[in-house]
Each structure stands twice: as structure tokens, then as C-alpha cells.
Amino acid sequence: MKQYIVRRFLQMIPTLLGTTFIVFVIINMAPGSPLSHMVDPTISAEAIERRREQLGLDRPLLQRYGSWLVEAVQGNLGYSTRYRGRLVTDIIQTRLGPTIILTFSSIIVSFILAVPIGVISATRQYSALDYSVVVSAIAGVSIPVFFLGIVLIYLFGFQLGWLPVGGMAAAGVRHPTWLSYAADVARHLVLPLVTLTAANTARFVRFTRSSMLEVIRQDYVRTARAKGLSERVVIYRHALRNALLPVVTILGLSLPFLFSGAVITEAVFAWPGMGTLLIESVSLRDYGLLMGINLFLAVLVIIGNLLADIFYSVVDPRIRYD
Amino acid sequence: MMRRIIAKLLKSSASDNSLNGAKNDDIVSPGKIIWKRFRRNRIAIVGSVVLLVLIVLAILAPVIAPYERDAIELARREQAPSSEHLFGTDRQGRDLFTRVLYGGRISLSVGLVASSLQMVIGVILGCLAGYYGKWIDTIIMRITDMVIAFPFLALAITAAAILGPSIYNTMLIIGLLTWTETCRLVRGQFLSIKQMEYIEAAKATGASEFRIVWRHMLPNAWAPVLISATLIMATAILVEAALSYLGLGVQAPIPSWGNILEPARSMVVLMNMWWLWLPPGFLIFISVLSINLVGDGLRDALDPRLKN
Amino acid sequence: MTEPIVKLENVKKYFPIRGGVFSRVVGNIKAVDDISFSIQKGETLGLVGESGCGKSTLGRTILKLLDPTAGKVFYKDFDIFATQKEELRNLRREMQIIFQDPYSSLNPRLNVGEIVGECLEIHGIAYGREKQEKVESMLEVCGLAPHHRRRYPHEFSGGQRQRIGIARALTLNPDFIVADEPISSLDVSIQAQIVNLMEELQEKFGLTYLFISHDLSMVRHISDHVAVMYLGKIVEISGKKELYQNPLHPYTQALLSAVPVMDPDHKSKRIILRGDVPSPANPPQGCNFNPRCIYAEEHCRNEEPELRDVGSGHQVSCHLVEKM
């Protein structure tokens, strides 16, 4: 067990190195020099060259990656090229909160919705209910996130006027209490959350359902029935626990999906998170920031997977005997 | 449970008692079984028909389209749908019906090419990892882990911004970022097929490695690859649309369903010109949905073990 | 006295166990541990043992389908483990294998003709029409109809599939066949069909069999000699009659007494072994049977017994043979 966790930790290192290196290479493929946006065009070519040397841009890629890595390990992701002199980590920090609010609430909501739907659907296989769940789940993963967002804005924002369609809080309003601020954020959260959660829920429903179908045909479920346990106990005690184990892993593995969805959702709803920051830094060609964001998301994904794996090995007694 | 009991009841016997009759036309080849199972799935059939219609429309776009693809006519800007312009006109006065037809060509082919690309990469790496195992497997699996850990869309956006947005870069980026699942599937298939006794039998008769892979392993591994290729094609269309919507995918004047929607990022367009975004958005949804339905039907037909 | 066609000398097959943080090799599963015996031409050697004792691994190692860890196997004059790729490929024509599972042993995507005829193509013996004819006649020999050539494996019952597997093994006209539990996944009434077929074919083509099975009754029926395996080692090997009527190793005795007898009047004293088979990753010290042996003495726990001849080719690996 302990060994397994340690091994997983060690395995994480090359993954992180590889991931950051590839991102580093892509960023460095950018046409023109990263300095072209930073340096005043009136400065002479010589001065630019001196600055290049100063920044170490004339060194080979691998060496540059090395020194970048040394800094990154110490928590220094460099400076933003656009927001003059601001630390990338500082900028990311300010945008992290909104993204976490959005993604975490989406995970929680979709999980709460998906598990019961998946279970009920699986226990009534071949019923009309199951059939419609399956089809709507496929439809759910087929809607383009941004299109769903647009439709929701159009309907609930403009036509019905029920909900705010952009940002995280009403602009220019001073909130007297902490609570009223939270309420305002919650109102702003509704549409982005629905948008992001639709596809996630659909995906989790499919996982839960197929995992559950797999489990309810296992021998031990028949044993449980043969003991005279009620159907509720058979399903929720004996089957569900086994069925949820793989779902946990899948939860970890679907983090990249979740972040992808979040990027678009944020862009559509101008939610001030990492996603909008990413789009901004793309249009501003702020490579330092881009690098930071990608790295940051990659680390989140890797840690998420690691946690899911560890959690899995803790809750599944089978792992202990491997 | 019951399914297993039934399978057991059916397993011990020959599938057909008329096996001794010499009629050859009732030979049940694996292909026939797959087709029979697929046909039973009504929803998958509906999906296939819709998809087929979309493909035909895309192919015939130059024939059907009432206007020139990029014909700008500023006098007819921002018109709502009418009998003259079925889907209305855009902000440059181009006929949207025409552009949506052509856009289908681009969107569907980006999906197809990107998915084929990932399939090639995934199958080759998966074969290598699954067949040779050992350090080759370790290295390939580590690379797969890295790519899986990429914040997919964020990296795609970054790469598109850096490489410059274009159709080809979009295809390339999507292809390069989505092969991991195929690779894992093929590897997994190879690992389990390698355990099969028919592989040992082939070895025991002195078959070459090439023959074992080509004749015995690949034909038994392609089913999940095909299923995932379909599903990845659906994903690819979604990603292309998202990139293009953000202005980082296919660039105007070439239309794609995604970039036709781009003006809807402006609230004015979104509020007042629904015809600019509703038809392309709906078509993306319909095409992705029908591809997913076909993929799901294929899964049921090709891999009865997975049939739920 | 016939000459041996297959001869094993100290054959070992270990599987490494990996563990720890860096997946280093921390031990070995000694699936096959120092086995020597020979099989006479035209005979059947039955190899019995419980699941996990290494009997299937041994069968595959002899054919070099698994890479051996140590030892030598001679087939006629060839040192199989030392042969090079090309030579081994040619040798494969003479040594074949029949598998346990008639479901996983036939490639589901190929039709019967392709399955049975593939080896003819591989060795460049026959193609096209000629291949077809050979396949058809082999199918008939194995109790199937020629037109079955065009059918697919899933259209056949377990017994018929096993016939297809046998036809595949025999198409190259081999001399030596490893039959790895060929009947254990078949229904009782079909088992006899397959065993009878194997006996007929042996007579017809002068085949030599290594018949691997856990079914002691069937082994008694088909074998000339019988070897008993326990935890990767041969504990007893002898002529069939001698072994079944006069088993000397305590494990063999227990094994034979454990088989249920289809006779309500049968009242023999059954030896019930204590506990389970120990893990081959961590076999007991000394004689590996000692923890379950009712006769075990002090030196059984410390000293490993050798397989030794106790008269007329009856070999036993037990310290206490003389006392029993």
C-alpha cells in the first residue's frame, strides 16, 4: 500500500517533466521573439540583443528549459510579458478562485445527479426510462458547450431576463455583507454551472450506468439476493459500492475534460477564471502567462489523477492483496 | 446474471443444428453477425441515416448551394431568413445557407482527418507497446500519461495561437492530442489477445511475428479502435467548433460551423440575430449526436461483452 | 525397448516477481523447478497435478513457447533450447500443441479452412486448391465434414471446436504432441469422443503425447507412463499400472484417494490433505510437500529429497519411501 503510493508519486515526476517540457517547446515555437511585445520598438537592435542575452534566450532550448525548471520548482513561474513585471503566479492566483468555484461545484452537482440516475437506469435496464436516460446522456455529450451557453444566455438572460449572463458579480455594486455578495455570485454562477454540468453529468451517468450493469451481474450480487436481502440493500450496499470504485478513477481521468469545458464556459460567460485568462493571454500573446497557465492546469490534472488512484487503492480491499 | 446463464445455455452447443447440411449460403461470418446486431439497434440506424444525409449534403454543397460561398454583398447585410436566403445573411451579406453547407464540408472533414490521424498514431504506438512490452511499453505508456495529463483544450488553444490558426493546424493539433485512448485500447487488446491460445497456436506452427500481428492480433483488435475512432471524430468536431468559435480554428473566409458562429460572441449579434448562430450550432449538435449514436451502435454490435 | 523421442534435463522456468518502489525483481515463482524425464516414441506420458503446479508451463517450455530459465530439452537429436530461429521454425512442424480452451484457441475472425490450413502456408507446403484438399481430408480424419472448411469457429460446439484444434495440430504431420488439458473444458459425454479420437490418431500416425491433465481417471485411461507434479517438481513418475496400484509418494496417495469414485459401494479410506497448496513464490523449506504431509519428519523439513529410482523405473522423490 505505502509502496504503491510512493511508486505513484515517483511515477508522477517524469510525467510532470515531460508535460512541462512539451508545453515549453510549443511555447518556444512561437514566431518572433517573446521580447517583441515587451520591448519598446525604439530601442536599438544591439540593446535587444543585450536583453536577449540577459534573459538567456540565446542558449539552447534544453538549457533554457533546465533553468526555467529550476525556477519553477521554487515556485517562480517567471514574469508576465504583458502585465509588466507582474509575477505569473500572482496573476494566476487571482484567477484561481473563480475557476475552482465553477469546476468544483460542477463536479459535485454532476456527481450528485449522475449517480442516482445511473443506478436507477441500470437497475431498470430495457425499460423506457433507461432508454431515455441513455439517449439523453448521448445527447448531453454531443452538445457543443459554447452553443449550450449561447442558448442559455439567449433564453434565460435575454428572453426571460431571469439571470445575469456575464461576470462573477454585478459590476459597480457594493455589497453590504458577505452573504449578499455570495448570493450575487451564486446568481451569476447558475448559467455557467448548468452549461458546464450538462456534459459532465451526461458522461458520469454513462460511466455509472455501465459500471453498475457490470456489477449487478456479478456472482456476489446473486449471493446477496439468495441471502434474502431486500433489493434496496442488494443494490445500494452490495452493488453500488463496487460500481462506484471505477467511477472514482474515471472522475480523476475526466479532469482534462472538465477543464476544457471550463475554459469555454468561462469564455462564453466572461467568468473571471483561468479560462478567460488563457483566452486573454492568447490574444495578448503573453507567452510567459500561457506557459504558467498550461503548467498549472497540467499539475492540477496530474495531482487529481494521483488522488483518485490513491483513494481507489484505499477503498478497494482487492488492491491490498495484489 | 441472467445474461451469463443464457450464454452458458447456448455455449455448449453448436449454434446451428443444420451444421451438417452443406448449404454454404447460411454460413454465419463474423461480419454478418455484426451487421445483424447493428441493424437491430434502431437509434443507431437513425443516427447513420442522419449522418449519411449530412455527408451527402456536404459533398454536394457546390451543387446545392444557391450562392457563391464567399460572395459578399453588403447591400444584403444581416437579413433574417427569407425565401431568398433560407438561413438569412451574415454581417458581410453572405448567404448563410450556402456557408452552412460548405461549413459542413470543413467541419466533417476536420473531424474525419483528425480522427484518422489519431488512429494512425494510436494504433502504431499501441501495437508497439502491447506487442513488445518491456521498456518499449514503459516509454510509450509514460508518453501517453503525459499527453493525457495535458489540459487538453487549453493546450490546443495555446498551440493554435502559436502555430497560427488554420484548418491544417486544427487537424494536426486535435490529432496529436487525442490518440492516447486509441493507444491504450490497442495496447490493452494486444495484451489480452497475446494471452489467447490461438496466438500460442500460431507460434507453435512457426508463424512469423509479422504474421501473428497482422493476421491474428490486429483483426481481433480493431473493433474497439473503430468504436473509439467514431467517438473521437465526434469530439474532434466539437473541438474544432470550439476553437473556431474562439477565432483560433478555421479562418474566414473559409466557413466552418464553428467560425460561422463566431460573431455570436458579440452580445448584439447574440441578442438580435439568432439565425447567425442557431443553424450552425444545431448542425454541430446533430452531426455530433448522430456520430455518437453510430459509435454506440457499433459498440453494441462489435463487442457484445460491452453490451449493456 | 523403444528409444526416447523427447528428453528433459534439469528444465527450469522461473517467472520473476517484481515489487517495491522501483519494480525490481524481488523473487521468483519457480513454476518449473529442475525437471528431468524422457518420453518414449509412440507412448503417452500423462502429467498430472493440481492447478498452479506448473504442468502447463512445463508443456509450453518444452516446445519453447516460453523462454526457458535453464536446462535442456532434446527432441530426437536436436537441442531445442539451443536451436536458432529458422531451425526452430522447421522443428515446429514435428512438435505441436493442443489447447485446453476450445474457445480461445481458435481465432474467431478466421474460418476453419484458414485456421487448419495456415500452417501449410507458413511452411510453404501447399497453397490454394491443394491446401484446401489437405484441410478437407484432415477435417474428415478428425470427425468433421469437409464443407465445415468454410464455417467460422463460433458456429461449432465445444467438442467440434476441439476437433478443429486437433486437426490444426495434425496438419503438419507431427510426431510429438503436447496436449494441454485438452478435455477439461468439455462436457463429460464429449470428453470420451475427444480422447477416443486422440487414441485413434496415435495409432494411425504413430504419435507421441504429453498428456497434461488434472483428471486422474482420464490420465489413467490414456497414458502409458504417468508423472505427478507438485509445486513445480516431479514427485513421482512411473509406469501407469505401477503408479495407480502402488503409489509411493504421500502426495500421489492423497491425490488418488481424493478422486470421487462412481460407485456407491466404494469404501476406501480417504486421505484428506491439510490446508492449501503453498504459493510457488514462497515454497516451503526442505521437501515442498512437508507442511501437508501426514508422515513428515524432521529431516523432511530441512532436506530436499531427490527423485530416485526405487526399482523398475518407478521414481519417487520422498525421504520416507523405504519406511512406507
Added chain:
Amino acid sequence: MPDLLEVKNLYTSFHTEDGVVPAVNGITFNLKHGESLGIVGESGCGKSVACLSIMRLIDHPGKIKADAIKLDGVELQSLSEKKMRTIRGNEMAFIFQEPMTSLNPVYTIGFQLQEAIQLHQGLNKKQSRTKSEEMLKMVGIPRAEKVFDEYPPSLSGGMRQRAMIAMALSCEPKILFADEPTTALDVTIQAQILELMNDLKQRINTSIIFISHDLGVISEMVDRVIVMYCGSIIEDADIRTIIKNPKHPYTFGLINSKPRIDVDLDKLIPIPGSVPNPLNIPSGCPYQPRCESAMDICKSKIPGKSQINEGHHVSCWLFSKQGGKIKS
């Protein structure tokens, strides 16, 4: 006193996409108090499905139909599902073939034992723990207190099967269905389990229905045997008669096709052909295409049950008065 179990004309069929699979085709038998009955037949003959049907453990797409399934005179088919649950695991218990997969891997052995005891006997946690440990000791599990807290994956197949037996017997059921309980085990472990079951049979007051494809195992375990083929009972008699004096050609074939551990046989006599596809059962007697004594009538009409002796019945035209006439 009525028989403990009475089954009359039980039909179980599965409605699949490919057609109807008649797994059990109108079987009738009874089980007396304290009796051990064997059901023997090849895989797919419907012996397991028959027992699952009696327990009403068949679900979609299976359908059960019977004139009577009575336990101690009580018709089980008319019971509500809730009432039926008080019988399952309590008055009738099941041991399955696969000890490796029949226990839930994520709960301890003890938890799974306690579950049934608490449910049916209304014992509290502490009492049920004591009882569970007693049961584990009774089935010969060493260190029962420790095994109680272990998860199934840490036990060997033999140990798990012992735990399954403990679980099945924990509520002192009237009937124990043992569905090939030793088939998945090695022969030395099989001997342990059979000995255990024979030993328990003396000590507890439970009737046993023992399902197996192996007449050797059956003959060590039971008093009376039912032979099934293609979902029908083709012969039934006490074990001695079945083995020494079988009448049905199928029973005969089953016995002669098996080699013996104690005797050398020159040649095995196999049954020709293979079991028919249940989607396409031959007309008349289902065994007729494989039967060497088949007559014309066998191909067209299903034989009825004929009595050979007291307690020995066979369904075969060779022994039917009507069939005999046609033959002569």
C-alpha cells in the same frame, strides 16, 4: 406429512433477441425431509436454472411457470416478494459454483455472514458475531476470529467455499442447494469440502439438493438422483440403481463415457454428437438424434414417464408400454 419440497411441471424460459431458450422444460420432482437429492446433467441441461427458479432468483428476461412449487406445503409462487425474502437465505440457502466471485470483495467475511444472521434471526451485532464465528469454526476454518475481519480476496478458493457454506447454513435452512460447489476446486480441496459437507449432513437437519455434472461426486453425496437432459428429467432413481442399473440410454452413456480411477477400461464409449442448441431442440425425445436405440416414435413424440420399479422412473419409449408395443 407432505414432502419438504414439491415441484410440479416447472418451466423456465429466457426470452432473448434470438428467440426463446427453454432452459427448464416441465420438470416434476419432490424432496423428502432429511433427504439428499442429486441433480446430474451436462452443462446447459437446466439443473442450475431449475434450482434458481425454485428460489425465484430468475429475473429478466427469464420467465418461470409451474403447476406447483411448494415448500412444506406452502406455494412459493403466490408469495409476495417480501415474504419470499424471508424464505431465501433462511429456509432455503444456496452455495454457488464459483467461490472466487460469489463473495463481495469489498466487505469482510464476517460482515457478509452477519448480514443474513441479523436479517433472519433478529440477533444483535454482538450475538451475530458470536454466531458467525461459531459457524466459521464449524466449517473448519482455522483462526475463525481473525478470518471474520478479513476480506474475501485474502482467502484461498477452498476457504472461501467454506465461508460460503457457513453463510448458507447460518440460519439452519430446511433446504440447501449446492450448485457444483466443488467444480472450481482442485481435487484435494474438493475432497476436503465433500468430507466437510458429508460430516455436516450428519450433524444438521438440512435436506440437500446437490447439483453436479460429475456422477462420481454425486454418488458420494446423495441418496437419490435426478438425471436431466435438455431441460427435462429423463431418469430418476436411488444412486445405486442409477449407477448399477441405468435404463435411459443417456444415463447409460454418461456412465460409460467416463473413465474410472479404480478400473482399467479398454475403450471409452462416448455419446455421439453434441447437446442440441436450446433455440432449436429436436422434435420428440430431445435425446433422439444422439441415441443409438432411437425408433420412429422417438422422433415424433415426447416420451412420458414410465415406472421401472418403486422409485425408479425413466422417460424413454424403450421402456414405455406404448413404445414397447410399437417396437415389436
